[in-house]
Amino acid sequence: MEEPIRTRARVTGVVQGVGFRPFVYALATRLGLTGFVGNDVDGVFVEAEGPEARVRTFVRALQEEAPPLAQVETVRSTTVPATGEPGFSIRQSGAGGRATTLVAADSATCEDCLAELDDPGDRRHGYPFINCTNCGPRFTIVTGIPYDRPKTTMAGFRMCARCEAEYTDPADRRFHAQPVCCARCGPHLSLVDAHGSPLAGDPLEGAAALLAAGAVLAVKGLGGYHLAAGAADAHACATLRARKHREDKAFAVMVADLRQARRLCEVDAEAQELLCSRRRPIVLLPRKADAPVAPSVAPGNRDLGLMLPYTPMHALLLRATRQPVVLTSGNTSDEPIAHRDEDAFPRLAPLADAFLTHDRAIHTRTDDSVVRPPVVQGGAPVLIRRSRGYVPEPVQVPWLWPRPVLACGAELKNTFCLATHRRAFVSHHIGDLENLETLRSFTDGIAHLQSLFEIDPEVVAHDLHPEYLSTKHAHTLTRMTRVGVQHHHAHIAACLADNSTDEPVIGVALDGTGYGTDGTIWGGEFLLADLAGFTRAGFFDPVPMPGGAAAIRHPWRMAAAHLDHAFEGRVPEGLDLRRRRGTDWDTVVTMARRGVNAPLTSSAGRLFDAVSAIAGVRDSVNYEGQAAVELEQLVDPDEDGAYTARVDGGEQLRVRTTDLVRAVAEDVLAGADAGRVAARFHRGLCGAVVAACDVIARRSGRSTVALSGGVFVNTVLYAGVVRGLRARGLRVLTHARVPCNDGGISLGQAAVAGARDRARQLTGPAG
Template sequence: MIRVDVRVEGVVQGVGFRPFVYGLATRLGLAGVVGNDAEGVFVEAEGPRNRVEEFLVALRRDAPALARVERVRAVEGAPLGASGFAIARSDTSGVRRALVSPDTATCDDCLREMADPADRRYRYAFVNCTACGPRFTIVRGVPYDRSRTTMAGFAMCAACAAEYHDPADRRFHAQPTCCPGCGPRLRLTAATGAGLPGDPVAECAAALRDGGVAAVKGLGGYHLAVLASDEAAASALRRRKHREDKPFAVMVADAPRATLLCEVDGLAAALLTGPGRPVVLLPRRDRAPVAPSVAPGAPHLGLMLPYTPLHHLLLAATGEPIVLTSGNVSDEPIAHDDADAFTRLTGVADVFLTHDRPIHVRTDDSVVRPFRGGSMMLRRSRGHVPEPFTLPSGAARPVLACGAELKNTFCLAEGRRAFVSHHIGDLENHETLRSYTEGIAHLSRLFGVVPEVVAHDLHPEYLSTKHAFGLDGVELIGVQHHHAHIASCLADNGEQGPVIGVAFDGLGHGTDGTLWGGEFLLAGLAEAERAAHLVPVPMPGGAAAIRQPWRMAAAYLDAAYDGRPPEELATDDRWHDVLTLARTGLASPLTSSAGRLFDAVSALLGVRHAVTYEGQAAVELERLADPAERGTYQATVTPGGVRGADLVRAAADDLLSGVPREVIAARFHNAVTGLVVRRCEALRETSGLTTVALSGGVFQNMLLLDRTVTGLSAAGFRVLTHRRIPANDGGISLGQAVVAAARDR
């Protein structure tokens, strides 16, 4: 007979781990106790040695589906002669180390209950159990108990309490347990807030079928919904939301229905049906029954499956796919507070399908796309946050990484764990900044991380940088934007480097004070050296050149033709004024940005002269490219860098010669691939490095990424790309945290 004191760390609260331990110990005839505390799960177990050893193996091997066991520590001691096994009351004292599970899609068992007319939870919009339901968005503190969630205000009825306290029931200690008699309730209201009669789901579906716009309260905030087949409704939603071109996401009832809209292979089906239920970008079928305004001109659709009981009920009631896009006006954070939603979405939504369970943390949907047998994360949020990343090497002191300006996330790191936040958005208004600061405070409390080191971008005007400089009693570490990109790719792959890092993006503040974005770095975790880059060109009008890519076309053509660009390539009445601006350097900062190079070629080919969302010009240029074309252009290398203007000159000459735009777009993509491979080969000769890390928003271009990976691999390189964290600025905070931790050591 032996006794062991066991500590289990990882995602082990709110996932049915205590009932699992109780059942396992009972089956093995062990005595003892299991409970939650601030660090995770503690177990005391005693019995015959062989059964205790079997118990310890099974703790990790047979853990519940949603659990993620990081570590099991056991200390053997003398048996006490205990009898029976029990679940102890949670211990709230001590240093907080317990992890919180992400929100998880409704499980099959709960769906069966919801569909059974004889079940007391028939058609109940809040059915859940230990295997599914809300977690991160409702939790206020740890240990994860009902009293520290937004379910605290709903007292369980006798039937729910019986399930909650029954170790044999799958709702044993499921904190959001509820039923129609004691749990949250739906209501449908007009935009004025006045309640509407009838069944809320049925009446909401009727409003959608009548061409209305509905605001629907989900797990992490409100969505705006219309029928995906209704052009008038989709167009109205665009006008009201002030979202001109960026595609909307579409929710379908199940995977078979997804195949009616998109090409869905085994990998895509696995992504769609996984517990995180992200939006998955998939190739659109010809004649898919989706209104043109849902995704104007896009060859892909962002599809997702229902992940709450309410979604299942609404999809069944409408009988067809619906648009489900973030409940906000463009550039604002998603609305999650009821009063705020009615204030901000009145005038956008005709009806509100809402409920009385508060959302504690606003959380947008995650977005992924299949790539080479796996997935590429484009936006990491609901369904993934707050699962931690493991740092390549630990942080000596707790770190806050403040992230970038666009697609902002922040990161808290302590020891070997790094918690990257949910998607915050672009830090360009007060509402988003408030969401950012509230999010930092909440995650700091939740995981007990009190930062002593704060990492920030070098750009002095980023609100995230200003937030860092406003903190007292911390050590500040500035991290160059593109070094952070490469460090995030290293962390994503569990690597420490050094590597040849290729960071291509819109722009970032360089160590020399200029705007970088087409960078070749020799980079490890702590340091990075700028080894090569695109030759800088002016950005006429500064930020105006981002919104109006024709300005970049003018600047690049001026450089390409030595100050004498062909008049027939002029694309705007202000062409000559902008050329003068670029030549004088007035309000025209120099940039080596690869993103601006893509913008220039897009405008040159008449694809996009002005954009309504970030990256639009490059997205549509990729869409135009003929995938069968294998021709290319060449860029010369000078002491000042790689001449992107040479690619623009070649593209312009082809255009003037009558070469089809689709061919030119493809040749340009092939040319960028070629210059990346050749520069990396040259750097391998001088550095001896044989691994390349690709990062930055430009490498979300799948045509470019796929051909670059193929070309580098053929040249003998090992290639690292992003999988779990976005290549765009949503991954910057993780990179900052990794760099700061490495320097602090």
């Protein structure tokens, strides 16, 4: 008879709260092995004993057959003496020690739970909080680790006997599913008016009736409150816009199923995969011309942001309404999403007619994630906002951070990042750090993730802009080593970390604003960069930014500055924009020429603003990037013409965007429509970026180009530049795991801080 062997294994990664222990138990039982499995602060520990071939099969299967929500990073095993211990058991979670295990992101309701939800014979039929080890809330309810029920917001719900039997049965799908519950012992929905008084009847039926009658509802979801209205109800959507003070920015729409999604948008196989994924992001898709949605849902936009229900409550609500529903973040513009009841009711009562809420607390607010299907053939989906469904899963990299790092991120679309060992934990979307409420959300989020993963940062990385609230926060952390990182270098470093490489590249960083090392506002940058440092190899023509921040809110100001620069002070009198602005035109031009409150900027974002205003698309904006978004939406796909821009040599290249501005103005004077102008401008800018990279590649000998910055959210520009660079034989790196916009900046800051720390270790303090 073959002598048994015993193996001791350690499994790391997202392996708690995802059904990993019952999977191990079932695997060992199937193979006839003895031993045990358990959780502790490091992940999952396993010992298995039996015939050698079966034990080897067991160890391989720990990674190859892991449950759907598990993300196994490593399986390390060693042989230990056999004990002859009978049976296989699941041990209680161990406590103590420094936490290194991971917490899963929230996951959409699985097919098994949906089947039970629909089964009249199942005891959880129609229960809006059904979940199991393969789905449900995770990050939004966890308060600490190891991930067990007492350390979640389900701690106050005592399991009934039937739920406890499932929870303690290793063969059950709900074994140690921490949020497990049913209608007898779990959370419940309630429907109340704006004053908090209960409304009679079934909450879901009442909510559906209110939506059908044109009401605006506040709906408590997984990571916070949403505001909901019937997507086809023009009056309700207009009311929601007015109350939320959100004049133009598109609303997201939740649809019940793929059939409804296809009624509104073009849904191909890649889009379907994103819509149906366990992450359930908002997916930006081409809108059908006859889509039955109110005009105010996404004004001036060819796309709609669609998502499928990701909780059983959403699934039941969408079935009850029988129509798509606008589901937008529960806040007024510029505020963080409301997630605590005591905060949500006073904040949202002026906006909502009623509240569909529940009594399970949300510990961490998380906005919905936003993604676009791949833009180029063979490319990855494009993340625009990384939050619910993705966070707190780390970005794994092949290098080590010598000391733990806190990276504070940017001012707009803020995220922070905690990095240690080979993991970077990029936070959920915080928002724009422009008020006290959002700053508090930022600092609370840092404290929670530090506590959750027991990371005690020794280095703090920040943007160079002295007035960013994130920078000011970094300067309060006096016990940490501070590392300032230039904004566009952080963009390129984020792209490198996203691609798990530290190779030297040509970095193209195109965005709205970033504090430059020369004191000007950068934003159209060509860098020779690696993780540790960069040199500026080229940039767009700098022009004055008359009024500073006022030029961002009023793109016509940038148009005046660009036109005055391009035409050397002799702007054609016949331009409609000049006539529209009247006497304000001369005031702004004078400001630009004298440099009074008019810092120089090379910004690609401000160039888009200028062209939008010249083409008559948008003189003033109601949200960041609106002028550029609307210009992109007008691009005529049948137009194959392109403007051209010179790329001047010298130690630092200059892309002569003045050529593009002159061509735009001349076409507008000749009567060209905005769609044609937009198409020619986009194609011309793509050509100029590719030409500049080609020159820098020949000069430097580098053949890899990294693209980053918020302007690359523009799909026309992104696709055109990628194709053009590849046609020149250059390798192109783009983002896949974090956004290219400022939501990825914190990862780049952390990567730069780590690289400089590694270099310091090699050279010593005096090096």
